[in-house]
Amino acid sequence: MKKKFDFAKYAPIFALVILFILSSFASPYFFQFKNITNILRQSSYTGIIGLGMTFVIISGGIDLSVGSLVALVGGIVILLLNYFGGDPMAITWAILMGLCLGLIMGSFNGLIVTKGKIAPFIATLGTMSIFRSLTLYISSAGEFRSASDAYPAIGSGYFLNLPIPVWVFFGMAIIFHVILNNTRYGRYVCAVGANEKVAVYSAIKIDRVKIMTYALTGFAVAVSSIMLSSRMNSLSSSNAGVFYELDAIAAVVIGGTSMSGGSGTIMGTVIGAIILGMINNMLNMVGVSPYLQGTVKGLVIIFAVLVQYKRKNN
């Protein structure tokens, strides 16, 4: 009943491989190194957020506010940057403060969910609106423009031929993977998501565990936002991060993490994010209308959940 080869468990990897093969047939340009690194870069923005989201979803929650938070944090980092001057020291400070802001806003989500006892969907729906509106207010619905020459070096920079955001994505993935699988905290997250009552009775401080999942997500959002805003050295208050929450959640779900909580993997989320990036890339290359791309993405998400459901019933 147990040792049989569990196809569903490796389904994301198979999907990735199949997609990879399909894509290389679909377009001769797909296999070019530049295209591959492009896909990885595109995946990394929502992928980084997905890493945090994996924790939130495993613990039984959801965070819809991440897209708006991308805009808020990115905007404020650029404002700080301009205020401090724009030299490397100023950039460091602005980034540190941006990361703190992400942590704080994430914790704020966590506090509403735990201490306020409001369903995560509703709580973060509320903050999603709040974060976006604050961003629009601060910028008068315009664009945040950085005056720094050095800031773009982060988002557009390369290290060993790979874009920096990709390195950051993979680096964070490894750290988050270790946190989830090899630390007390990771074990507690799974326990809380699997059965909250059992966690309470097992002397686990569940509020703290849950708040930290949102804080981690807020942190990941801040990182993603810095990558994104530094790439363009500017950020649109109305467009930045729109629908990122959906892509991040989709990456988590495609990666096999159960929406009902209790189990999931960081590895899966990484693959999920890359699958999404690859689909976008392939559809662009073969010239599918951008308006139809959402349909394909939607079908992939539904299929992923279907496989998950089948797995649970076998």
Added chain:
Amino acid sequence: MDNINLEVDHGEVFGIIGENGAGKSTLIKIFSGIYQATSGELSLEGQAIEVKNPIMAKKLGIATVPQEFNLIGTLTVFENIFLGNEIRKGMLLDKAAMKQRTTQLLNELNSKISPDTLVDELSVAEKQIVEIAKALVYDSKLLIMDEPTTVLTGEETDVLFSRMRSLKEKGVSILFISHKLKEIREICDRFMVLRDGKQISTDMAGEVDEHEMARRMVGRELTQVFPAKTVPQDEPALEVKNVEVAGAVYGVDFRLAKGEVLGIAGLMGSGQTELAEAIMGIEKMKNGEVMVLGRSVHIRTPRQAVEEKIAYLSDDRQGKGIVVNFNIPSNITLISLKKYARGLINKSKEQKSARKFVDRFGIRAASLDYELQYLSGGNQQKVYLSKWMDTQPEVLILNEPTRGIDVNAKSEIYHFVQSLAESGIACLVISSELEEIIGLCSRVLVMQAGNITGELTGEDINEETIMLYATGLQNTGQTDGATIQ
């Protein structure tokens, strides 16, 4: 499962007993259409039948009262009874007809529950009546009851039995599955013993005594179910003074010595669970003082209780005790995880510790990696016990420690408790099974309506005396004595 033959007469109550994993559940799932038999045949009233799915079973007149209730709490009684089988008038629901039929069904079961009550507002026993009524709405010929008395008190069980007898008179046949051998003798005409998927025997229930039943279930002579009682030490381990919990416990005092096995008896819902959970820092303690090993402690969270060396096995193993999709080591180390982690969890240390408990408590699983959901109730309970023993407690509180586990595993748990007591751990056993309290404890407190009404030792620890206190008859000015009816 292999080669099982059984025949149930009209109006017969037929018992099925066996250890967990003996095949009882599989057998009834074949009757109710959830599983298909690979060979063999079923017939009903002389007609060969095929039961391909649960709906077919219901239409044929085979109804199951499940162990875990399948009722929807936010719907009313009649809505639950007719769920999926609604009476309609044209496009609309005929609520009047459904209510009337519900009242009629409940009357037949001698119950006064109103069809309009929300199921959430019913007691466990009442919910069970609703389940039975739901089963009978299809005009059932065969009613399958899977451990229906596990959640009932003694009195409620008596009421259930009288209802079963009246169904019997109407010609309904009942398959009755239970762990409680005494009940098999009391209510069944005949019974069958299953072991490892095989039919061991079928006999008249009156002709076989409980000891023999147990022997057949286990397949060998049971070495004494209860071990010899240990003698407590003098030193107090846990002292509880004037503990109050709003709406549940009204001023409870007791003292538990090192190495003592102290029982708390009483009808279910008399405040035992709230008392234990207040000590653990789960329920809010309105008033009172707790001392551990002579020191006054203030426990407001379970974590503080763990630090004060108190352990608590709740009565709801799957709901509050173990994580069913975690494997054995992850469950065992969940509370004491700090021991295994210096930054990162040392998984080989975890495995080693789990292996130790698997050997110590005889946990049967093919691999440590098995998720708890694949283990039997008895083995789950042993993992649950290991989980708390890994915190090295001085005080061990066990709430219904053997609920839903088979005779053999029960006996093992009793031996563990006794040997833990011998090693100096103070054990508090809360149980509504009198036999367990009597066999295990050297001193017994009886709770009734949130108070301790009596303290019994020695010869006084017997069913009659406990029941006198549990129903409030033997207490000063607490009751008018009507509750015993």
